[in-house]
Structures are given as C-alpha cells and as structure tokens.
Amino acid sequence: MALDVKVPVVGESITEVTIAKWLKQDGDQVAMDEVICELESDKATFELPAEAAGILRIKAQEGDTIAIGEVICSIEGAGQGASTPQPTTVSSQHSLTESKSVTDPQSTVAAENTPSQGIPNQPQGGGAGTGQTLDVKIPTVGESISEVTISKWLKADGDQVAMDEVLCELESDKATFELPAEAAGVLRIVAQEGDTVEIGATICRIEVGAGSGVSTSPAPQLSAPAAQPAQAASSGYGGSTTYASGTPSPAAGKILSEKGISASDVNGTGRDGRITKEDAQNAQARPAAPAPQPAAASAAPAAKESAAAPAAPGVRNSRREKMSSLRKTVARRLVSVKNETAMLTTFNEVDMKPIMDIRAKYKDKFKEKHEVGLGFMSFFVKACTVALQEWPAVNAQIDGAEMVFNDFCDISIAVSAPKGLVVPVIRNAEGLSLDGIEKEVVRLAKRARENKLGIDEMTGGTFTITNGGVFGSMMSTPIINAPQSAILGMHNIVNRPVAINNQVEIRPMMYLALSYDHRIIDGRESVSFLVRVKELLEDPMRLLLGI
Amino acid sequence: MLLCKSGYGAFSHIKRKIMKYDVTVIGSGPGGYVAAVRCAQLGLKTAIIEKYSVLGGTCLNVGCIPSKALLDSSEHFHNAAHTFKTHGIELDNLQVNLEQMIKRKGEVIKSNNDGIAYLMKKNKVDVYNGLGSFLSKNTIKITGQDGTAQQIETDKTIIATGSKPVNLPFLPVDKNRIITSTEALTLKEVPKHLIVIGGGVIGLELGSVYARLGAKVSVVEYTDAIIPTMDRALGKELQRVLKKTLGFQFFFGHKVTGAQVEGETVKVTAETPKGETVTFDGDYCLVSVGRKPYTEGLGLENAGVQLGERGMIAVDDHLQTNVPGIYAIGDVVRGAMLAHKAEEEGVLVAEIMAGQKPHINYNLIPGVVYTWPEVAGVGFTEEQLKAQGVAFKAGSFPFKASGRAKASMDTDGFVKVLADAKTDEILGVHMIGPRAADMIAEAVVAMEFRASAEDIARMSHAHPTYTEAMKEACLAATENRAIHI
Structure with missing residues (x-):
C-alpha cells in the first residue's frame, strides 16, 4: 500500500545527496507531483516531487546524506483516501483526522482519549469550527516601509489564539511592531521567523471559530517542528532537539527574567539543549543594533561584548549569528553616508565649570519646581538650537538638486534602547525651555527603553546630538544621521589643566566634535557654529540674554 | 514568668520611639519566618509579629512537626507490637506511655521554637509578640496578651497569618470529647473508638497515630474517597492498607448531621447514601473537615486590603494584595495549604521586594500524607x-x-x-x-x-x-x- 520514494538519479558521477529541507512534514497529506523536499548535491540542488498522492512518512531527516536509490520517505495510501496508521507512529492527530472514514478500533480509542484535541475539521463540511479561514496580512506600518522581518512568533502553529492576542513581533529597519490576531481561532503559520515579507503579504491564517483543533486543510504546517531542526543545529549540546530544548532550569529561569532575556534567545548547553544556570549567567541581551549613529556610539556595544567575554585561557570559541534586518539596514546606511557625503569633522573643547556650577546651585530647586532633573542635555540642546538658527546651513539638508533650509530645530537624540541605539526627535526644540527639553528627553528615553517609540517619533530630525561620553569616549568622529547634514558629538568630562587668564587651572573639560557634510556646509559655518555652541555653554548667561 | 517580665521591659523601652521597618511579617509560621529570614538576607530591615508566645505557627506548634513526632513514636510502637517478632526481636510487656510520647513531642516543638528564635536573632529580625493589626497601610499595632499595645511603621508588609480548622455549625467542638487536630495532639489517653470526620490528610494521619496505639478508628467521609484531590489510585491503595494493617473502617458518602457528648461517649449521627440515619458511638470525635484562612483581628479594612472568595486574601501573581506594598502568603491565600508552599511564597515575595524576578511552579509543589x-x-x-x-x-x-x-x-x-x-x-x-x-x-x-x-x-x-x-x-x-x- 505504501509507496517508497527513493532518491532518483540526478546526474552522472553523483552518488549521494543531502536533504536540504523538507517542505512537507511527516504525516502531511501530499498531492501527486507536489514538491516534498529539496535535495542538494555538491553540484546543484534539486526538488523532489511526490510520485503519488497520500500521507507522507519521512524516513530520512534534514541534513542527512543518503545514497542515490535509497528510500527517503514513503507515501501511504497512495491513490486512496485513507489508510491505517502505523501503530508505532500513531499520533493523536493522525488518528483524529482519519477517524472519520476509518473504523480501525485503535484510532477510535485514541480519539476518545483525547477529547480536547478537538473535533476533526472535516474538509467536506460537518466539522465543528465555522470553517472560515482568515488570511492575516502585514498591515501598513509606516510610510516608506515596504517590508518587515518576522523577528519572533509568540504563538506556535496550531495554537488556539484569542482575538487581539499578540501573534508575533515584526521588525522593520526602523522599529518593532506587534501583530495582534484579528479573530479568535486556530493559528496556521505561513511565514517563518526570520523571513522578510512585504506589506500586504499573508503572514498566517486563522481558522476562525473555537475548538477547531486539528485541521486537514492543506495549509502548510511548517512552524514548530520544522523550526526545530534548525535550532538543533545551533544548540551547543550534541544531543537532539526535543520538547525540552530551551527549557531553563529553575535558577536559570530566574536569572534570565532578571536580565530581561527570553529563553528562546539563549542556546542551552545542557542535555537536549536545556538552559543551565551557567548558560543563563553567560547570556547577554541580543547584541544591540544601533540606529544610524556616530562611530563612537556604535563602538560601545562592541566594547561591551569584548569585556563580557572573559579571555579564558585556551578557549577559542567563536559564534555566528544572523544579522537582524535592523542591523543590515544600519550597516548599509552607514556605508552609504560615508560614500555619498563629503563628511569631515571639526573639534573644539568646552569648559563645563559654569554649567556644573549652575547645576550644583539650582538642581534641587529645579527638580522641586519642574519635577525633572537638570541635566547637561538641556544646555546642549538649547545651545545648539541658538547656534543652528544663526548658521542655518548646519540645520539644512540636500534634497536632489535643492537645499532645504528649516526654520525649526528638530533635534534627534541618541538613546540606548533594548534593541540598540535609537534616535527619537525633540520637535521644535528652539521653542522649549530647559525643563521642557529635560522632560521631553526623559519621556523619549522611557519610551525607547520600553520599545514603544513609533516611527514618526524617530524620523524627521534636522540635527543630531550624540553623547559617546556616557560610555567614556574622549574624542570621536560621529557619522551624520542622513539625510541630516551635521551631528554634534559630546564626550566625557575630564579635569584637565587649562590656561585661564594666564594661570594654569584645573577645569572639567569636554571635547566637542561636529561632523558635517561639506557639500552643503562650509568650513566657516561649521566652525563658527561649533565655536558658538562653546561660547553659549561656557557662559550660559548668553542663553538668557540672547547674545 | 521572669522571661515575660524582661520582655515587657524591652517593650517599654522600644515604645518611646516608633520603630520603622522596610518589611513587617505578620505571622511566624513556615511562610512568615522564612520570608523574614530571606528579607533580612536581602538587606531589608525586618520585623516579625507573632500572636502566640512561641514562633513557628501552626506547622511547628500544632501541625506538621508534632503530628510527625507522634506518627514516628506510634509507628515504632506498632512495629514493636507487630513486626519485631518476625524480625527476631522479642519483647515482653510492651506498653504505650502516652504521657511520655506527648512529652517528647513537646520537647521536639520546644527545640524547634528555639531554633527559629535563634534564626531571627542571627538574621537581626526584630520579633514582636502580640496580635498584629493594621491601623493604616503603613502602621501596625501590636497588642500583647496582657493588653499592652505598641505601634510600628513599615514600608511593606507580608501577611502570613495562616489558617485554622473549619468548624461545622452542627458539630460544636468542645475541645474535650469533640476535638480538632490541636487537641488530638495532646490527648491524655488512647481513645477506645476514635470517630474521624473527614478523610483528608489530617484525619488520616492522626487517626493512624491512635489506631497504631490501639484505638478503633472509624472515618466518616462525605465524598466517595479518601484524600480525593490526589491521584485516585493512591487513595484506593491507602484505604486498603489502613483497613488491613490498622483496622480502619471507612464510611463513604455519609453526611454527618450532629454529635452529642453523653458522659464519656460521643454519639455522632450521620445520613447514609441511602438517606438512612446511623449513629456512631465513640469516646472521641476528631473533626478534620478542612482549614480556613485566618484573618481575624488583622484590621485589613484599615489598610484597605480586600478578601477574595472563601475568606482568602486576594492576591495577584506576585502575591501582592490590592494594596501596593502589602503581600500575603501561605494558607491565607489561594493554593494548597502546605508548609512548603508557604515557604516558597515567602522567599518569592522577599525576592520580589528586592527587585528580583523569582517564579514558583505551583504544579510542581508536592502533596504529601505522612501515614505509613x-x-x-x-x-x-x-x-x-x-x-x-x-x-x-x-x-x-x-x-x-x-x-x-x-x-x-x-x-x-x-x-x-x-x-x-x-x-x-x-x-x-x-x-x-x-x-x-x-x-x-x-x-x-x-x-x-x-x-x-x-x-x-x-x-x-x-x-x-x-x-x-x-x-x-x-x-x-x-x-x-x-x-x-
């Protein structure tokens, strides 16, 4: 009854092939000529079509290398509606789907034992659910975004989902989104984690209606089982991937939740891929993917990584990870900015004593009155907006053959967020008071940390400020945040001897760097801008008097 | 008495300034004292309030520990009487000295009381003896047994006041012949016929103690099985063994309607599954039909803490009540009434307060019955x-x-x-x-x-x-x- 499918002769001199991927799962109903798997030789890849219709029973697994002529799978009940499932591999699913037409006592018993698995959703009607299938499509998430990457499925294929329950996380080059279910029902995943899909494309289907349990619909049942072999390949332990892979031990679970790391982001080295306490201790949040940002800032995660990986003697592990789409976009943009602009950097230094004195004197009163701390950022933003209005080229940008000058100052601020650096924008910063700026910084930083920033909050800035100083940077040449034309880099404050009125004094000094696009900003403008910022910071009274 | 007096001295000294704590634990059972130790380990300034004069709560004083002490003693006796001979050990004049058994049990308790007191001292947890009750969310009044009162202030509070036996309205406990588990741990004589109402853990354990010492034990149970929440196969096997080795008699589907003490006899009346009325004559009747959360005198209303169903304090997944900063653990909240569950919850709450993110897998808290x-x-x-x-x-x-x-x-x-x-x-x-x-x-x-x-x-x-x-x-x-x- 079962038809053995053998590896066909694919070419002279080819004696064996590797199974690159099963496109159908064990137990799936396959149609004649439907492609069931991809084979790979050292010369080419091939598709293997089904030689008959029936139920697929996989014999050789993904990654296996098998000789030409060997059995790769079998197709049961070739040409027939149903067949008796092999006793050793009966899973409740199969017995359920087949029990409609089979009087085999075994499957009947199995069906009775597993009532909550649901009533078979019979293709010819008469089943439980409404039978309606809703295609879930990627919604429009923002202008200029044409595709998104599925960063994580939060529900598995076949899961019962409730209306508005979050199904998966999507990632564009700008932000992450959650996709809620548009109806209650059984989830059928179409696109896999890591796939990049276009806006409007179907990402999954929902079989509407509760309790429709097992379906015989030919919707591809790729999800969980299909994803497992891939996990196995990456898991540290030699053992196989099982239901328990990725299970954190009780202590490991606590450590991970305190670190805010999902167990699914950790490779377990315990038996069958379990996550041990040591795994959890060594786990790091996913390497941050900074937004298009200064070199100083993007260097920071790298520095953190090398610090966190202790150079244990003799250990020479290296690790490969797929680049997230965010990271890829960042990489592409940074290179294009370097290639397509005439970027250079001018430096200056600021004596921070006056601002530090003001802060020391007024920070309590400021806090009491405005309920927000008085930081350096407000002074820098304020000074920049004054200087930008005096040197409009620094606040302008090139658009094709035209230059766009902006009468407003929308200042992008680099903020550390869980997924990397993001650059939310303070709108019309020129009109804000110091406390207004501080409040906006706090609000945006909070939203960034909670991953709640929307794309509209991160686009449209006219000038960027980045502070590599928080990571300890002394001096850097930031990269412009395109399409803007200039970026100010703040650095750490260090006590240095300086000459004040011909006396050597120790002052808290900060180097400032302004990277700018020489195509639109002349040296006179950029240098004058930076000198002006320095003046305003060293004598904040000027901010008040407007001089 | 001397101890008590020096205690008052200490109190009057403390009374002058109101003490402030990061955490106050009300109740010193296994949930409460473990929570207090863990809080202290995490660097929180901690106080614990206990209504009774000794620490340890129900578990140590009238629950797990004393019952295990008597279970072990009685099991030794049972073995001596029934299996030693087969083992090749012959004894003449084997006798039960119940007074000594109860005395030894008391020593076990005392030693554990002292152990907990030591743990409090070691971890610098301040112990207050008296009834703790909220005056407000952050103020707790402690009323000593002599009526003296003092106040402390606390940032956060853990309610760990436990449970007490359920009384049936038609079955008034006189603590003499009709007794609860508490009295069953201090009987002066071995009952001739102990009627146990309720086939749960407590009734079976204490029934076993006295059955091994020679009592006839009848278990009257409303449902159709003993220890009905556990896997049914366990109850069946336990029922078989208790019948076989200890002569237990089981009456299932019996609805107890009343009990009367006549001299040294207790007459328990019940309705059979067929609706007939039957009477059980015994000399003691143990009422062990369950326990209920204990929140009396806590002044929950002053703090705004709400109760949930069946008198339990309603809590969220982090065991926090509806009032932020007030937590509740153990028998007083949902879940199995088990000391080890309360302990896990005590640790969990302490760690949550310290900003950690612990988790309890409630499905993996074991249920245990200490029969043999x-x-x-x-x-x-x-x-x-x-x-x-x-x-x-x-x-x-x-x-x-x-x-x-x-x-x-x-x-x-x-x-x-x-x-x-x-x-x-x-x-x-x-x-x-x-x-x-x-x-x-x-x-x-x-x-x-x-x-x-x-x-x-x-x-x-x-x-x-x-x-x-x-x-x-x-x-x-x-x-x-x-x-x-």
Whole structure:
C-alpha cells in the first residue's frame, strides 16, 4: 500500500545527496507531483516531487546524506483516501483526522482519549469550527516601509489564539511592531521567523471559530517542528532537539527574567539543549543594533561584548549569528553616508565649570519646581538650537538638486534602547525651555527603553546630538544621521589643566566634535557654529540674554 | 514568668520611639519566618509579629512537626507490637506511655521554637509578640496578651497569618470529647473508638497515630474517597492498607448531621447514601473537615486590603494584595495549604521586594500524607490528564517487587509515573510506600528540568533502595520495560 520514494538519479558521477529541507512534514497529506523536499548535491540542488498522492512518512531527516536509490520517505495510501496508521507512529492527530472514514478500533480509542484535541475539521463540511479561514496580512506600518522581518512568533502553529492576542513581533529597519490576531481561532503559520515579507503579504491564517483543533486543510504546517531542526543545529549540546530544548532550569529561569532575556534567545548547553544556570549567567541581551549613529556610539556595544567575554585561557570559541534586518539596514546606511557625503569633522573643547556650577546651585530647586532633573542635555540642546538658527546651513539638508533650509530645530537624540541605539526627535526644540527639553528627553528615553517609540517619533530630525561620553569616549568622529547634514558629538568630562587668564587651572573639560557634510556646509559655518555652541555653554548667561 | 517580665521591659523601652521597618511579617509560621529570614538576607530591615508566645505557627506548634513526632513514636510502637517478632526481636510487656510520647513531642516543638528564635536573632529580625493589626497601610499595632499595645511603621508588609480548622455549625467542638487536630495532639489517653470526620490528610494521619496505639478508628467521609484531590489510585491503595494493617473502617458518602457528648461517649449521627440515619458511638470525635484562612483581628479594612472568595486574601501573581506594598502568603491565600508552599511564597515575595524576578511552579509543589505507608504526588494526576485530554502513558512499579522493601517488610504501595505519550516528558508522579515523602523530591527535580521518563530510567539509583522503584516505574512508563517485574 505504501509507496517508497527513493532518491532518483540526478546526474552522472553523483552518488549521494543531502536533504536540504523538507517542505512537507511527516504525516502531511501530499498531492501527486507536489514538491516534498529539496535535495542538494555538491553540484546543484534539486526538488523532489511526490510520485503519488497520500500521507507522507519521512524516513530520512534534514541534513542527512543518503545514497542515490535509497528510500527517503514513503507515501501511504497512495491513490486512496485513507489508510491505517502505523501503530508505532500513531499520533493523536493522525488518528483524529482519519477517524472519520476509518473504523480501525485503535484510532477510535485514541480519539476518545483525547477529547480536547478537538473535533476533526472535516474538509467536506460537518466539522465543528465555522470553517472560515482568515488570511492575516502585514498591515501598513509606516510610510516608506515596504517590508518587515518576522523577528519572533509568540504563538506556535496550531495554537488556539484569542482575538487581539499578540501573534508575533515584526521588525522593520526602523522599529518593532506587534501583530495582534484579528479573530479568535486556530493559528496556521505561513511565514517563518526570520523571513522578510512585504506589506500586504499573508503572514498566517486563522481558522476562525473555537475548538477547531486539528485541521486537514492543506495549509502548510511548517512552524514548530520544522523550526526545530534548525535550532538543533545551533544548540551547543550534541544531543537532539526535543520538547525540552530551551527549557531553563529553575535558577536559570530566574536569572534570565532578571536580565530581561527570553529563553528562546539563549542556546542551552545542557542535555537536549536545556538552559543551565551557567548558560543563563553567560547570556547577554541580543547584541544591540544601533540606529544610524556616530562611530563612537556604535563602538560601545562592541566594547561591551569584548569585556563580557572573559579571555579564558585556551578557549577559542567563536559564534555566528544572523544579522537582524535592523542591523543590515544600519550597516548599509552607514556605508552609504560615508560614500555619498563629503563628511569631515571639526573639534573644539568646552569648559563645563559654569554649567556644573549652575547645576550644583539650582538642581534641587529645579527638580522641586519642574519635577525633572537638570541635566547637561538641556544646555546642549538649547545651545545648539541658538547656534543652528544663526548658521542655518548646519540645520539644512540636500534634497536632489535643492537645499532645504528649516526654520525649526528638530533635534534627534541618541538613546540606548533594548534593541540598540535609537534616535527619537525633540520637535521644535528652539521653542522649549530647559525643563521642557529635560522632560521631553526623559519621556523619549522611557519610551525607547520600553520599545514603544513609533516611527514618526524617530524620523524627521534636522540635527543630531550624540553623547559617546556616557560610555567614556574622549574624542570621536560621529557619522551624520542622513539625510541630516551635521551631528554634534559630546564626550566625557575630564579635569584637565587649562590656561585661564594666564594661570594654569584645573577645569572639567569636554571635547566637542561636529561632523558635517561639506557639500552643503562650509568650513566657516561649521566652525563658527561649533565655536558658538562653546561660547553659549561656557557662559550660559548668553542663553538668557540672547547674545 | 521572669522571661515575660524582661520582655515587657524591652517593650517599654522600644515604645518611646516608633520603630520603622522596610518589611513587617505578620505571622511566624513556615511562610512568615522564612520570608523574614530571606528579607533580612536581602538587606531589608525586618520585623516579625507573632500572636502566640512561641514562633513557628501552626506547622511547628500544632501541625506538621508534632503530628510527625507522634506518627514516628506510634509507628515504632506498632512495629514493636507487630513486626519485631518476625524480625527476631522479642519483647515482653510492651506498653504505650502516652504521657511520655506527648512529652517528647513537646520537647521536639520546644527545640524547634528555639531554633527559629535563634534564626531571627542571627538574621537581626526584630520579633514582636502580640496580635498584629493594621491601623493604616503603613502602621501596625501590636497588642500583647496582657493588653499592652505598641505601634510600628513599615514600608511593606507580608501577611502570613495562616489558617485554622473549619468548624461545622452542627458539630460544636468542645475541645474535650469533640476535638480538632490541636487537641488530638495532646490527648491524655488512647481513645477506645476514635470517630474521624473527614478523610483528608489530617484525619488520616492522626487517626493512624491512635489506631497504631490501639484505638478503633472509624472515618466518616462525605465524598466517595479518601484524600480525593490526589491521584485516585493512591487513595484506593491507602484505604486498603489502613483497613488491613490498622483496622480502619471507612464510611463513604455519609453526611454527618450532629454529635452529642453523653458522659464519656460521643454519639455522632450521620445520613447514609441511602438517606438512612446511623449513629456512631465513640469516646472521641476528631473533626478534620478542612482549614480556613485566618484573618481575624488583622484590621485589613484599615489598610484597605480586600478578601477574595472563601475568606482568602486576594492576591495577584506576585502575591501582592490590592494594596501596593502589602503581600500575603501561605494558607491565607489561594493554593494548597502546605508548609512548603508557604515557604516558597515567602522567599518569592522577599525576592520580589528586592527587585528580583523569582517564579514558583505551583504544579510542581508536592502533596504529601505522612501515614505509613507514606503518600506523595506531584504534577498532574491521571484524572486531570484525562480531563484535559492529554495523551499519556503510565508506568507503575509495586514495592512488593523491591528487594529493599522486602528486606524491611514494607511491601505495600507502588510508584506510578505518568508521561506524555509522544514526548515521554514526565507529567505526574504518584507514589505510596515507604519514605514516599522523601522520594517525591526526585520527581520534583526531574520535572523542574522537564525530564522524560527514560531520562530517569537511565540514571543510576543506588541498590538496594526504595528509590529504585521510581526508576523501575520510569522504565515501565518508557516502553513498559521494567526489569524487576
């Protein structure tokens, strides 16, 4: 009854092939000529079509290398509606789907034992659910975004989902989104984690209606089982991937939740891929993917990584990870900015004593009155907006053959967020008071940390400020945040001897760097801008008097 | 008395300034004192308030510990009377000295009381004796037994006031002939006929104590089984063994309608399943129909803490009440009334307060009955798996096939392992037999790591031990390939 499918002769001199991927799962109903798997030789890849219709029973697994002529799978009940499932591999699913037409006592018993698995959703009607299938499509998430990457499925294929329950996380080059279910029902995943899909494309289907349990619909049942072999390949332990892979031990679970790391982001080295306490201790949040940002800032995660990986003697592990789409976009943009602009950097230094004195004197009163701390950022933003209005080229940008000058100052601020650096924008910063700026910084930083920033909050800035100083940077040449034309880099404050009125004094000094696009900003403008910022910071009274 | 007086002296000294704490724990049972120790370990300034003069709560003073003391004593006697001869030990004039048994039990309690007091001192937890009640969310009044009152202030509070036995309105406890577990731990004589109302853990354990010492024990139970929340196979086996070895009589489906004391006799009336009225004549009647959360005098209304169903304090997943900063743990909140559950919750709350993110897997808190044979279970019961429609396989191994059990003449009982039909993951372990209460720990460890039945089957278990039964049951569950049966 079962038809053995053998590896066909694919070419002279080819004696064996590797199974690159099963496109159908064990137990799936396959149609004649439907492609069931991809084979790979050292010369080419091939598709293997089904030689008959029936139920697929996989014999050789993904990654296996098998000789030409060997059995790769079998197709049961070739040409027939149903067949008796092999006793050793009966899973409740199969017995359920087949029990409609089979009087085999075994499957009947199995069906009775597993009532909550649901009533078979019979293709010819008469089943439980409404039978309606809703295609879930990627919604429009923002202008200029044409595709998104599925960063994580939060529900598995076949899961019962409730209306508005979050199904998966999507990632564009700008932000992450959650996709809620548009109806209650059984989830059928179409696109896999890591796939990049276009806006409007179907990402999954929902079989509407509760309790429709097992379906015989030919919707591809790729999800969980299909994803497992891939996990196995990456898991540290030699053992196989099982239901328990990725299970954190009780202590490991606590450590991970305190670190805010999902167990699914950790490779377990315990038996069958379990996550041990040591795994959890060594786990790091996913390497941050900074937004298009200064070199100083993007260097920071790298520095953190090398610090966190202790150079244990003799250990020479290296690790490969797929680049997230965010990271890829960042990489592409940074290179294009370097290639397509005439970027250079001018430096200056600021004596921070006056601002530090003001802060020391007024920070309590400021806090009491405005309920927000008085930081350096407000002074820098304020000074920049004054200087930008005096040197409009620094606040302008090139658009094709035209230059766009902006009468407003929308200042992008680099903020550390869980997924990397993001650059939310303070709108019309020129009109804000110091406390207004501080409040906006706090609000945006909070939203960034909670991953709640929307794309509209991160686009449209006219000038960027980045502070590599928080990571300890002394001096850097930031990269412009395109399409803007200039970026100010703040650095750490260090006590240095300086000459004040011909006396050597120790002052808290900060180097400032302004990277700018020489195509639109002349040296006179950029240098004058930076000198002006320095003046305003060293004598904040000027901010008040407007001089 | 002298101790008491010096205590008052200390109080009057403290009274002058209001003490402020990061955390105050109300109740010093296993939930409360463990929470206090963990809070102190995490650097929080901690106080604990206990209504009674000794620390340890129900568990230590009138629960787990004293009952185990008497269970062990009575089991020794039972063995001496029934199995020593077979072992080749002959005794003349074997007698029960109940007074000494109760005295030893008291010493065990005292030693543990002192132990907890030491732990409080070691961890610099301030102990207040008296009834703690909220004046407001952050102020707690402590009223001593002599009526003196003092106040403390606290940032956060853990309510760990526990539970007390349920009384039935038609069955007034006189604490003399009609008694609760508390009195059953201090009887002056071995009952001739002890009528136990309720076939739960407490009734069976205390019934066992006196049955072993010679009492006739009748268990009157409203439902159709003993220990009905555990896997049904365990109750069946326990019922069989208690009948066989201790002469227990069970009356199921009986609805007790009243009890009357006439001199030294207690007459318990009940309705049979057929609706007929029957009377049980005994000399003592133990009412063990359950326990209820205890929140009397706590002044919850002053703090705004709301109660949930059945008098429990309503809490969220972090065991926080509706009032931020006030938490509740143990018997006073939802879940099984077990000391070890309360302990886990005490640690959890302390760590949450310290900003950590601990988690309790409530499904993996084992249930234990300290009869002999002991009964223990963890995870899903067979009944639950069937109700959920989970496809599972079961493997059992009886102790009568265990070499070690035969050597010690403890051949009653079995270990039953339930595993997922497809993945072989262990979903539940249920055992009745010698040292089952200790052996269940292996199952908890295995299930916390989501081990499969075959995983356990492939781990070496020392021979000859009772734990081999666990391994064999796992072998049976794996592919029905137990070796020794």
